[in-house]
Amino acid sequence: xxxxxxxxxxxxxxxxxxxxxxxxxxxxxxxxxxxxxxxxxxxxxxxxxxxxxxxxxxxxxxxxxxxxxxxxxxxxxxxxxxxxxxxxxxxxxxxxxxxxxxxxxxxxxxxxxxxxxxxxxxxxxxxxxxxxxxxxxxxxxxxxxxxxxxxxxxxxxxxxxxxxxxxxxxxxxxxxx
Numbered sequence: 324x325x326x327x328x329x330x331x332x333x334x335x336x337x338x339x340x341x342x343x344x345x346x347x348x349x350x351x352x353x354x355x356x357x358x359x360x361x362x363x364x365x366x367x368x369x370x371x372x373x374x375x376x377x378x379x380x381x382x383x384x385x386x387x388x389x390x391x392x393x394x395x396x397x398x399x400x401x402x403x404x405x406x407x408x409x410x411x412x413x414x415x416x417x418x419x420x421x422x423x424x425x426x427x428x429x430x431x432x433x434x435x436x437x438x439x440x441x442x443x444x445x446x447x448x449x450x451x452x453x454x455x456x457x458x459x460x461x462x463x464x465x466x467x468x469x470x471x472x473x474x475x476x477x478x479x480x481x482x483x484x485x486x487x488x489x490x491x492x493x494x495x496x497x498x499x500x
Contacts, residue, residue, distance in 0.1 A: 327375035328385050330367040334392045337364045338399050345403040345460070358460045364396050365453050390429075393449075394422050400456045409459045414478055418452065421485045428488065432495045439492055444484035451477035 324332070337360050343349070344357035371389060375381045401415040425445075432439045455477045458470040 324384075325375075325380045325382065327371035327380050328382060328388065330371035330374070331385060331388045331392050334364045334367045334371075334396060335388075337367075338395055341396075342399055342403060345400070346406060354460055354462060358457060361396070361400060361456060361460060368393050368396070390426075394426070397449075397452060397456070398422070400460070404456065404459050409462060410474065414474065417478060418481050421481050424485060425488055428492060428495060432492065435495065437495060439488075439495070442484065442487055442491070444480065444487045448477065448480040448484040451480050 341357055341360040341364065344353045344360060347353070350356070368389070371385070375385055398419055401410065401418060404410045405412045405415050429439055451473060455470070455473045458466055458473055
């Protein structure tokens with residue numbers, strides 16, 4: 324197993340620890356530990372892709388597991404934040420629904436031998452979601468207005484990136500058989 328794949332698996336391994344520190348009172352610093360774990364896991368997502376591309380270490384395992392690990396991390400965080408009443412459930416449903424739709428699209432495209440690259444809208448969406456999650460984990464009252472703006476921006480980017488993705492790849496859904 325190469326380094327990018329090890330980083331991806333490390334991210335997956337971090338998720339249960341993150342969830343425990345988010346939802347179980349263990350220490351007075353639980354949210355800060357959860358935040359540190361989330362940031363480390365998020366950085367592995369950035370790092371594994373850069374290493375894989377730079378050193379030509381792209382594998383089928385990585386192509387499958389990297390986006391899955393990313394979705395598991397983000398969805399776990401969002402569900403924890405709903406449980407802690409820090410984000411409305413309907414916003415999380417929109418975000419998770421977008422991920423399911425895109426994953427389904429990618430699966431259909433893959434079956435047709437088409438690889439769909441991530442767009443800039445998707446990258447902006449991911450960046451804003453990660454910042455939003457970090458702000459919501461930190462839960463600093465003075466930053467509530469900033470957190471709200473980032474949450475709405477993340478939601479808008481989620482919808483825009485979905486529409487952009489569907490429009491650019493509408494041919495994937497055409498019945499070719």
